Amino acid sequence: MDRVKVKLLFFAKSREIVGKKEADFEFASCTTSVSILEKLIEEYPELSVIAENVVLSLNEEYLELDNQELTLQAGDELAIIPPISGG
DSSP states (O other): OOEEEEEEEEOHHHHHHHTOSEEEEEEESEEEHHHHHHHHHHHOGGGGGTTTTOEEEETTEEEOSSOOEEEOOTTOEEEEEOOOOOO
16 A cells, blocks of 8 residues: 655644644555544544544645545645634
8 A cells, every 4th residue: 555745734722732833644645534533643642632623634625524535645735623712
């Protein structure tokens, strides 16, 4: 199975939790958003506290959390966007 390196971008609470704003990470080139989230929690277990409400985006496009196949390419940007509270 081919693997590709993507850039992870952490925003708001996810940045606070992991202690960095970005990181390089390898994923299978053919994957799903659910699988991506599972791998992220495997690598950063502390993200599990926001996993139920997190939003992922790939190259600035929001992903549905489902099992639809995605094809990742080297250099893609994957953002982890936690729930945002406001008023």
